[in-house]
Amino acid sequence: MxxxxxxxxxxxxxxxxxxxxxxxxxxxxxxxxxxxxxxxxxxxxxxxxxxxxxxxxxxxxxxxxxxxxxxxxxxxxxxDEEPAPGPAPSADDTLQLYFLCAHPSLTPSSAVALTLRAVGGLSTRQIARAYLVPEATMAQRISRAKRTVSGVRFDHPGDVATVLRVLYLVFNEGYSGDVDLAAEAIRLTRQLAAAIDHPEVGGLLALMLIHHARRAARTAPDGSLVPLAEQDRARWDTEAIAEGIGVLQGALARDRLGEFQAQAAVAALHADAPSAEETDWVQIVEWYDELVGLTDSPVVRLNRAVAVGEADGPRAGLAALAAVDDSVPRHTAVAAYLHERDGDLEKAARLYAEAAHEAPNLPERDHLTRRAARLNARRPR
The missing domain is CATH 1.10.8 (Helicase, Ruva Protein; domain 3)
Incomplete structure (x- = not known):
């Protein structure tokens, strides 16, 4: 089968x-x-x-x-009249289903679940395992989502941006259970790209491909996180990177810049560098400036502060970080990194320890805890 x-x-x-x-x-x-x-x-x-x-x-x-x-x-x-059996009609309603499943009346989690079920063809059990929730819980979530959109008609254009956000949420779930959601998101985005001519669809597909290409190098054999700068680039999937960059170039050539294209451009600059030391941080800062203009997102500003710290030195990065709300997730971890780069090991170690307590998952917490311990071991007694 x-x-x-x-x-x-x-x-x-x-x-x-x-x-x-x-x-x-x-x-x-x-x-x-x-x-x-x-x-x-x-x-x-x-x-x-x-x-x-x-x-x-x-x-x-x-x-x-x-x-x-x-x-x-x-x-x-x-x-009453059942259509006679025969070849299926050639019309493709897939695009309308994407828009329906990403309807603004749905919560993000419901939109993701319904997309995986109706467009992705996954079973309720598979989706539940991927999200590590009981099958009954996922069945209820999908049923509520289906009831919500049942009365919605296909009589107006859908919101591409909402569809792309839902697909990006799927991608960021990564891998758990017996379904590789990152790979599934790439498959669905390819399908969407075939159904709609929109540069941001290409931007999202390129971003997914480039990020996914680094997957094998992101964790050590013991399961611990490996930061981008320390990854073995020989383990990156060069074919996926080349495909992603090609898709991105096609999207950028349309001269309709969007947030996913800009994010993909940052990812492409990382992927194109032979080593961490040869990364074009100046150009990455320029792309983050574009992203700030497009989204004014505090997360983008946080990432820009890291890039500024690499391009212009840690003190410039700390100055950029000062303009970012300290409640933004991973703010403390970025501050720790920049203080470490600036030579203030005592403050960096303390901030790494604080960031570990704020970490959203166990691998990240362990990574930050190890960084704090490493700096404490280097401090003079």
């Missing part, structure tokens, strides 16, 4: 049912039932037209479910 084929066909099949007038929640349930039927039947009797087979079976499942509910019997007249 080709699971990747089923997952790639899922959004198109769901889109056909919705376009025929099916309620989104009921249509999504019918598609999932059809996928289960495919897993059972296809190994012994593979169809000639996989999408057409799924559309036909899903439509029958939908009609059966509709006719079984008394509250929906008045709607049966609309669905």
């Amino acid at each position: 080709n699971e990747s084929l089923l997952r790639s066909l899922t959004p198109g099949v769901l889109g056909v049912l919705v376009r025929r007038g099916a309620d989104f929640a009921a249509a999504e349930d019918a598609v999932q039932d059809a996928l289960l039927e495919a897993v059972r039947v296809w190994p012994d009797d593979p169809p000639r037209d996989a999408k057409g087979w799924l559309v036909t079976v899903a439509w029958r499942k939908f009609l059966d479910a509709t006719r079984s509910e008394a509250a929906r019997r008045r709607r049966e007249d609309r669905f």
Whole structure:
């Protein structure tokens, strides 16, 4: 059974049912039932037209479910005539599903879960394992999301920026359970890039590819974090980096700069440097200046302070950091790093220890704790 084929066909099949007038929640349930039927039947009797087979079976499942509910019997007249089996329509509704699943009425977590289910074709169990929550909890989250968007019509353009934010949230979840969400986000973003001509889609795809290319070097054999400057660049995926840079260049050539393109440009400069010492920090600061203009994000300003510290010296970085709200996540860790670079080991060690207490996860906490211990060991007694 080709699971990747089923997952790639899922959004198109769901889109056909919705376009025929099916309620989104009921249509999504019918598609999932059809996928289960495919897993059972296809190994012994593979169809000639996989999408057409799924559309036909899903439509029958939908009609059966509709006719079984008394509250929906008045709607049966609309669905009495089942379309004759045959080739599936060529129209691609995938893009509309992206917009629907990233509807502004949904919370970010619900939008991510619904995107993985309806567009990604993942099962509720797979999504639950990826997010390390009980399957029942994820089922409730997806059900609420489906009910929320059931009445939404495909009659106005969707918000590309919202779709991209949802995909970036998926990517940043990385890997847990039996689903590699970073790889899944890249697959979905490729799919989106094929359906829509927008430079920010290319920017996001490039950013994902370049970041993902460094994945193997981010952790040591014992599971500890390896900072970018200390990573073994021979372990980076050069093919993915080259692809990402190519995609980015195509997006930038459109001369419609957006935040994901600018972030990808920063990532590309890191990836293009033969060593940490040869990184073009001056150009990275220039790209962060572009990002500040685009987003005015405190996180961007925090990252810019690090870049300024590398380009113009740690005191310049500390001056830039002073303009950033100290409540921004990882502010203390950045301050510790810049004070270490400036030679104030006592203050840096204290700040690393404070940052460890604020760390959002165990690997980061252990990394910061080790840095504090290393500096304390170097201090004169």
